[in-house]
Amino acid sequence: MTASDEALIVIDVQNDFCPGGALAVGGGDEIVPGINALMAEFDTIVLTQDWHPAGHSSFASSHEGRGPFTQIDMPYGPQMLWPDHCIQGTDGAAFHPKLDLSPAQMIVRKGFRAGVDSYSAFFENDRTTTTGLVGYLRARSVQRLTVVGLALDYCVNFSAVDAAGLGFDVTVDYTLCRAIAEDSLKEAVAGMQAAGVVLA
Ligand code: VGL
Ligand code: ZN
Numbered sequence: 001m002t003a004s005d006e007a008l009i010v011i012d013v014q015n016d017f018c019p020g021g022a023l024a025v026g027g028g029d030e031i032v033p034g035i036n037a038l039m040a041e042f043d044t045i046v047l048t049q050d051w052h053p054a055g056h057s058s059f060a061s062s063h064e065g066r067g068p069f070t071q072i073d074m075p076y077g078p079q080m081l082w083p084d085h086c087i088q089g090t091d092g093a094a095f096h097p098k099l100d101l102s103p104a105q106m107i108v109r110k111g112f113r114a115g116v117d118s119y120s121a122f123f124e125n126d127r128t129t130t131t132g133l134v135g136y137l138r139a140r141s142v143q144r145l146t147v148v149g150l151a152l153d154y155c156v157n158f159s160a161v162d163a164a165g166l167g168f169d170v171t172v173d174y175t176l177c178r179a180i181a182e183d184s185l186k187e188a189v190a191g192m193q194a195a196g197v198v199l200a
Helices: 028-039 133-139 152-165 182-194
Strands: 006-011 044-050 071-074 077-080 106-110 144-150 169-178
Touching: 006 028, 006 152, 028 144, 028 169, 044 133, 044 152, 106 133, 144 152, 152 169, 152 182
Parallel strands: 006 044, 006 144, 044 106, 144 169
Antiparallel strands: 071 077
16 A cells, blocks of 8 residues: 555546547557556545537637647637547546546546636646646645556646646656657656656
8 A cells, every 4th residue: 555645646547538539549448457456556546537518629620620639729828629529428538447436536527618628637728727636635635646547648747747836746657658649748758857757
């Protein structure tokens, strides 16, 4: 068992980010058994779930003439456009069927506001709206976080960097993560290292 000031944060292990899903991450399903095994070592386990309304502003289909994997300017800054994914209540938004949900005590849903995306488990993409997770962790005297899941270059990255900025000691177990793309992964790794996140 790890110490009681530690928590495991499992990011977006959902069908749409696994092979066959709407925004499939290569090998996304391969990490599920390892995450299940790792959960046995933690007292505090938080899952996040990307949870968009239909017609969400991060979907390319919501912007006429725009395709996925291009950027637009939102009032809060640049935003990558994605294929429709993780729509509330759909099978794509459900957790991977083999992910062990029972040990998790907290599920943070994010990206449910139509006009703002949310990569991070802590702050939405406007960088100010909080998910409330920091309060939950501090109330439980958590100081050290291990972050795993999907996708390493987006939601894991943003979550880990935000957590480090909030003063947590953060380790990303990258063997239990998969990334969407090479270029964004390189940038993400540099950003995480600069923020003091340990990649192990
Ligand atoms: C994610 C893109 C859009 C992720 C979520 O979980 O990394 N990426 N929505
Ligand atoms: Zn999303």
